[in-house]
Amino acid sequence: KPGLANLRPNMLCLLTSAIVHVVAAEFIEPDVWQITSMSVLQLDVRTVQASALNSSEQQAALHDLRRTRARSSVAVVHDTPFVEWQLEYAAAAVWLVILTSAPVILSYLRNHSFKLTHYGQLYLLLTLLWIFYGLYLCTSLAFFVSSHFEGARHLNLIESVYFLSQVVTTVGYGDISPAFSGGQKGTSFLIAWAMVIIADLISQVATWIFHHLDAAGKEDPQHPLKIQMWHCASAFGVHMVVAASGAMFQTLVLNWTLEDAMFSSMSTLSTIGFGDYTFSSKKGQVFASFWLLLGTLSLGNLFSAVCGLLHAVRDTKALEWPTPAPTPGVARMSGM
Numbered sequence: 001k002p003g004l005a006n007l008r009p010n011m012l013c014l015l016t017s018a019i020v021h022v023v024a025a026e027f028i029e030p031d032v033w034q035i036t037s038m039s040v041l042q043l044d045v046r047t048v049q050a051s052a053l054n055s056s057e058q059q060a061a062l063h064d065l066r067r068t069r070a071r072s073s074v075a076v077v078h079d080t081p082f083v084e085w086q087l088e089y090a091a092a093a094v095w096l097v098i099l100t101s102a103p104v105i106l107s108y109l110r111n112h113s114f115k116l117t118h119y120g121q122l123y124l125l126l127t128l129l130w131i132f133y134g135l136y137l138c139t140s141l142a143f144f145v146s147s148h149f150e151g152a153r154h155l156n157l158i159e160s161v162y163f164l165s166q167v168v169t170t171v172g173y174g175d176i177s178p179a180f181s182g183g184q185k186g187t188s189f190l191i192a193w194a195m196v197i198i199a200d201l202i203s204q205v206a207t208w209i210f211h212h213l214d215a216a217g218k219e220d221p222q223h224p225l226k227i228q229m230w231h232c233a234s235a236f237g238v239h240m241v242v243a244a245s246g247a248m249f250q251t252l253v254l255n256w257t258l259e260d261a262m263f264s265s266m267s268t269l270s271t272i273g274f275g276d277y278t279f280s281s282k283k284g285q286v287f288a289s290f291w292l293l294l295g296t297l298s299l300g301n302l303f304s305a306v307c308g309l310l311h312a313v314r315d316t317k318a319l320e321w322p323t324p325a326p327t328p329g330v331a332r333m334s335g336m
């Protein structure tokens with residue numbers, strides 16, 4: 001059968017690897033060995049299993065083994081201090097307030113009151129639980145790898161806020177990611193939870209906009225169109241200001257070129273996030289945590305303005321195609 005010729009040598013390699021692991025365990029730190037030893041043993045077993053496959057399946061299995069081996073070979077290093085200066089707590093607190101202010105703002109826009117409904121209280125509770133779960137996952141549970149540091153470790157406070165900002169805004173630079181399968185599962189749950197929060201927020205904003213347009217249309221049929229034209233212009237202007245502020249920070253503070261800064265700003269604020277240019281310094285990550293939130297909010301405002309304008313154009317009677325008046329000759333012929 002295909003692959004059986006390589007089965008005995010692989011079994012011998014597996015036995016030799018197990019002996020080496022037992023001997024090497026005496027000279028490697030237990031914390032690091034607990035992670036790397038089991039990963040390598042599992043890879044050797046999977047290698048033996050892959051050797052019995054046919055040629056096409058074997059190539060796919062080897063490709064998967066290379067990816068898993070590259071991920072599992074990352075060494076766990078010591079964590080950095082949770083905070084290096086006390087103002088990091090203040091920055092994280094302000095970020096939390098901005099992220100949880102959406103239901104309060106929507107309540108004021110709807111009812112001119114900051115008092116939350118039961119649904120608003122539930123949404124606020126889910127958002128707070130998501131934030132605390134994300135912070136606990138990043139700082140205590142999962143190990144992360146990044147292009148900004150060596151090895152796998154927990155994230156500090158600013159790195160966690162920076163990572164959560166990428167998740168909730170769907171930018172996803174890819175410069176920070178879970179190192180092992182357990183962290184990947186926890187992060188997948190974090191992403192799914194964030195999608196629920198974002199989808200519900202977009203739904204609430206769209207409902208408020210169309211309700212506002214319908215109310216304005218009953219008072220003046222031409223009024224919603226004028227409002228939405230101004231809303232689109234102002235929303236586009238705000239979005240460009242946010243993009244320009246990011247480009248200025250990247251150019252003046254991070255010493256990026258103007259072309260790189262403009263490319264990074266436009267790709268980030270469209271939530272594409274190619275990841276070619278990311279924020280490695282702590283001051284850059286603090287700025288990006290707020291900038292990503294504001295940029296995504298301005299993009300959502302722009303999208304809602306465009307949708308509202310299309311809704312107003314469709315419902316405005318003034319833009320309906322006028323019926324041409326009949327010519328006198330045609331009228332006499334119709335009377336005959």
